[in-house]
Amino acid sequence: MTESDLFLPGSICILHSLGDDRQVARRLAQMGILPGSRLRIVRAAPLGGTLEVASDQGELFALRREEMAGLDCRLVAAPLTSPAIRPGQTCTVLSLEGGRAFRQRMTEKSLRPGSRIRIGEPGTHGLLVSDAATGATIALGRGEAARIIVGLTPGGTPE
Amino acid sequence: MTPGRDGIVIALGAIPNTGKTTLFNRLTGSSQSTGNWPGVSIERKSGHFTLGEYPIELVDLPGAYSLSPVTEEERVVRDFFLRTPPDLVLNVLDARNLYRGLGLTLQLAMSGLPMVVAVNMIDEARRQGAEPDLEILSSHLGVPAVAVSARTGEGIPELKQALYRLIRNPVQARPPHIACPAVLEEAVKALSREIERTAPDSRFQPNFLAMRLLEEKGASVPPPAPALRQAARSWGERVEQATGQPLPILCAGCRFNAARGLALEATRRSPPLPDRLSERLDRILLHRWLGLPLFLLVMLLLFQGIYGLGTPLQAWLGHWFDDGGAWLRLQPALTALPGWARSFLLDGIWQGVGVVASFFPVIALFFVFMSLIEDSGYMARAAFLMDRLMHRLGLDGKAFISLLLGYGCNVPAVMGTRILSSRHSRVLTMLLIPFSLCSARLQVFVFLSGILFGAALAPWILFGLYLGSFAAILVMGLLLRPWQQVLGEPEPFIMEIPPYRLPTLRSIALRTGQELKDFLYRAATLIVAGVILVWILTHFPTGVAPASAESWAGRLGQTLAPLFHPIGIQWQETVALLFGFIAKEIVIGALAVIYGGADLQRQIATHITPLQGLGFMVFTLLYTPCIATLAAIRAESRSWRITGLGLLLGLVSAWLASLLLYRAGLLLGFS
Ligand SMILES: Nc1nc2c(ncn2[C@@H]2O[C@H](COP(=O)(O)OP(=O)(O)OP(=O)(O)O)[C@@H](O)[C@H]2O)c(=O)[nH]1
Numbered sequence: 092m093t094e095s096d097l098f099l100p101g102s103i104c105i106l107h108s109l110g111d112d113r114q115v116a117r118r119l120a121q122m123g124i125l126p127g128s129r130l131r132i133v134r135a136a137p138l139g140g141t142l143e144v145a146s147d148q149g150e151l152f153a154l155r156r157e158e159m160a161g162l163d164c165r166l167v168a169a170p171l172t173s174p175a176i177r178p179g180q181t182c183t184v185l186s187l188e189g190g191r192a193f194r195q196r197m198t199e200k201s202l203r204p205g206s207r208i209r210i211g212e213p214g215t216h217g218l219l220v221s222d223a224a225t226g227a228t229i230a231l232g233r234g235e236a237a238r239i240i241v242g243l244t245p246g247g248t249p250e
Numbered sequence: 251m252t253p254g255r256d257g258i259v260i261a262l263g264a265i266p267n268t269g270k271t272t273l274f275n276r277l278t279g280s281s282q283s284t285g286n287w288p289g290v291s292i293e294r295k296s297g298h299f300t301l302g303e304y305p306i307e308l309v310d311l312p313g314a315y316s317l318s319p320v321t322e323e324e325r326v327v328r329d330f331f332l333r334t335p336p337d338l339v340l341n342v343l344d345a346r347n348l349y350r351g352l353g354l355t356l357q358l359a360m361s362g363l364p365m366v367v368a369v370n371m372i373d374e375a376r377r378q379g380a381e382p383d384l385e386i387l388s389s390h391l392g393v394p395a396v397a398v399s400a401r402t403g404e405g406i407p408e409l410k411q412a413l414y415r416l417i418r419n420p421v422q423a424r425p426p427h428i429a430c431p432a433v434l435e436e437a438v439k440a441l442s443r444e445i446e447r448t449a450p451d452s453r454f455q456p457n458f459l460a461m462r463l464l465e466e467k468g469a470s471v472p473p474p475a476p477a478l479r480q481a482a483r484s485w486g487e488r489v490e491q492a493t494g495q496p497l498p499i500l501c502a503g504c505r506f507n508a509a510r511g512l513a514l515e516a517t518r519r520s521p522p523l524p525d526r527l528s529e530r531l532d533r534i535l536l537h538r539w540l541g542l543p544l545f546l547l548v549m550l551l552l553f554q555g556i557y558g559l560g561t562p563l564q565a566w567l568g569h570w571f572d573d574g575g576a577w578l579r580l581q582p583a584l585t586a587l588p589g590w591a592r593s594f595l596l597d598g599i600w601q602g603v604g605v606v607a608s609f610f611p612v613i614a615l616f617f618v619f620m621s622l623i624e625d626s627g628y629m630a631r632a633a634f635l636m637d638r639l640m641h642r643l644g645l646d647g648k649a650f651i652s653l654l655l656g657y658g659c660n661v662p663a664v665m666g667t668r669i670l671s672s673r674h675s676r677v678l679t680m681l682l683i684p685f686s687l688c689s690a691r692l693q694v695f696v697f698l699s700g701i702l703f704g705a706a707l708a709p710w711i712l713f714g715l716y717l718g719s720f721a722a723i724l725v726m727g728l729l730l731r732p733w734q735q736v737l738g739e740p741e742p743f744i745m746e747i748p749p750y751r752l753p754t755l756r757s758i759a760l761r762t763g764q765e766l767k768d769f770l771y772r773a774a775t776l777i778v779a780g781v782i783l784v785w786i787l788t789h790f791p792t793g794v795a796p797a798s799a800e801s802w803a804g805r806l807g808q809t810l811a812p813l814f815h816p817i818g819i820q821w822q823e824t825v826a827l828l829f830g831f832i833a834k835e836i837v838i839g840a841l842a843v844i845y846g847g848a849d850l851q852r853q854i855a856t857h858i859t860p861l862q863g864l865g866f867m868v869f870t871l872l873y874t875p876c877i878a879t880l881a882a883i884r885a886e887s888r889s890w891r892i893t894g895l896g897l898l899l900g901l902v903s904a905w906l907a908s909l910l911l912y913r914a915g916l917l918l919g920f921s
Contacts, residue, residue, distance in 0.1 A: 141647075158742070
């Protein structure tokens with residue numbers, strides 16, 4: 092796992108520092124992207140390598156993965172497929188990134204923003220999680236897991 | 251204020267994507283002139299209008315995020331502001347997202363120059379229900395703020411009023427104060443005392459200059475006195491040590507802290523709403539699987555739109571000029587002239603003008619479609635989709651579109667490199683475009699491969715040539731990578747993705763008209779001169795048959811024979827290649843003239859072997875951009891060095907590639 096694998100679409104991170112005094116750092120600073128800004132990875136380009144990032148001030152910009160990895164941006168939320176999330180941890184669902192049909196399907200599995208879940212072992216096709224309150228097991232496909240965003244502590248591990 | 255030689259100079263400064271160009275067009279109409287900033291290839295646009303009794307010169311500055319430059323464009327903006335401060339500054343903000351632009355606005359306001367802020371796109375902000383409170387904005391910034399929509403024209407009279415009032419009655423601006431960490435404030439205070447002592451009559455506020463000195467570590471313009479620079483350095487080190495942050499980032503931090511507060515107060519809402527329509531469209535247009543096929547579809551439409559319509563028009567214009575030439579030849583006024591003079595007028599000047607005119611349709615269509623793609627917001631998406639591929643060549647994603655469109659015609663493609671964000675990408679792309687197999691080259695290849703290889707094999711030869719052209723671009727791109735100093739420094743790739751918008755007819759028409767005018771002014775002379783040069787070479791000394799062995803061109807061809815013999819090209823074809831410099835498709839016609847006789851196809855088949863023909867085609871593909879492309883490269887790069895490099899790269903790579911092909915072919919027993 093490299094640093095840049097952490098920036099999966101749907102992840103949110105908080106900028107702690109812009110890294111060294113490089114051109115990229117200056118450019119971001121002059122666009123108003125400064126320590127304390129919240130950045131959300133909107134999507135990755137189909138060929139990879141380039142990310143679309145939204146700042147909390149409503150700016151939308153494209154940035155290469157290696158530049159993103161050079162920033163000290165600490166994850167506070169990530170999709171369930173993120174390597175930052177390990178089996179056995181408990182976390183809170185923050186949002187479901189999908190259309191109405193997807194949200195409906197998740198509600199049927201009793202997953203909604205605010206649900207607390209325990210991460211199980213990754214299976215061959217997806218991921219098993221369990222409801223932290225009831226212990227009921229929920230099976231998720233990989234595609235579904237990628238669209239479920241859960242909160243992390245500022246250190247990058249689930250709360 | 252009293253107007254200078256060009257009237258009152260108003261500088262239009264803003265961050266990218268605020269509608270600055272639209273506002274510029276709105277204020278100046280079509281009374282614009284373009285030139286370039288001293289020493290760089292960045293376009294300098296200015297326009298004129300009047301405010302009451304005052305003639306105004308409005309200077310459109312390149313988009314810049316700050317006066318502390320990261321890009322070459324920003325360096326131009328800084329130098330202009332600090333070396334030749336304008337009488338008045340017109341700053342543009344995007345009403346839907348004040349925060350983005352306020353960093354620059356605050357910096358400009360702190361300078362103390364008289365200033366008006368145009369809060370643009372008020373129509374869109376109103377539609378989103380997020381109209382900012384301009385009184386709050388204006389009172390915090392200490393300068394007038396006016397709501398406008400450059401697109402609809404709303405608020406423009408009020409903006410002109412505000413500018414007029416400020417010119418009539420230049421009240422001392424009340425520069426805003428922004429809060430900074432204590433050591434930084436201390437440093438600014440100390441340095442501004444020093445500045446006040448040494449340069450008390452500057453038009454700039456001393457603490458603005460002090461902040462600039464700190465931010466640029468003493469390397470500001472105009473260069474400060476050594477003592478001041480030394481003081482700035484040592485204060486800078488102290489501040490950086492105390493705060494643990496680099497100064498440029500620290501200073502930007504102070505400004506944007508103030509900007510966040512101000513934006514929040516003026517809009518009573520934070521953060522700005524995302525654009526729902528754009529989100530929805532992006533979900534499809536940037537989709538993981540659909541994004542690329544849709545992009546290719548858009549490119550196909552773009553290509554068809556430009557060349558499907560443009561090429562027939564180009565051919566039609568070409569015929570018109572040929573027919574016109576034939577008609578002129580019979581006119582009594584011309585038949586009375588000596589033969590060489592008639593030939594000079596018709597085969598030199600008339601043909602040169604014909605070449606210039608034949609580019610009009612494709613250039614016009616090119617910029618109509620390019621404006622559509624750019625103004626709609628799709629350009630940034632296309633760049634995002636293709637970025638990975640282009641990054642390998644040291645380019646960003648937008649370069650893909652320029653390169654692709656070169657396959658139709660190199661000339662507008664080179665002009666279109668202006669969409670690229672850095673000089674580095676622009677120059678690199680315009681050096682790569684001439685290796686694309688444009689439609690003029692295609693005509694030559696279709697003709698020759700049909701004769702030499704027969705109908706069954708010809709399509710494969712063409713396919714191979716296309717592959718060769720892709721490979722040439724790739725190899726050249728990789729070869730040029732280490733040449734960074736010549737090409738300009740690569741700039742960080744951070745590209746803003748604007749919301750989708752409906753392009754307006756007005757801006758498309760203005761842009762297209764401007765580009766045609768530019769092409770005429772900047773490239774036409776060079777093209778006509780090139781055509782006349784070829785005419786002289788092929789028609790002199792007087793009395794010889796044009797392009798014959800005795801003409802200068804023929805002699806040149808024979809002199810160059812030792813160079814061309816190893817690649818299997820005879821002197822007659824060398825002369826034809828010389829003609830191809832005017833426009834590649836002329837090569838065929840030139841061969842007909844040079845070989846003489848009626849049946850060109852048989853002539854070619856007997857004079858040229860298939861292997862030689864292949865070598866000749868590869869040479870034609872690569873050897874040199876045509877004169878119009880060279881003229882466009884010269885006009886865009888404003889550098890003879892780059893233009894010469896373009897010529898040289900072509901000739902050398904063509905010779906090497908043909909040599910390799912021809913010799914390998916001979917070794918393998920082909921002939
Ligand atoms: N709705 C609306 N759209 C506008 C307005 N002004 C400009 N636009 C649109 O905003 C887009 C960008 O405008 P430009 O004038 O090219 O912006 P710019 O700041 O010059 O951008 P760069 O050339 O990238 O620096 C265009 O599609 C315009 O049609 C406005 O007042 N209202």
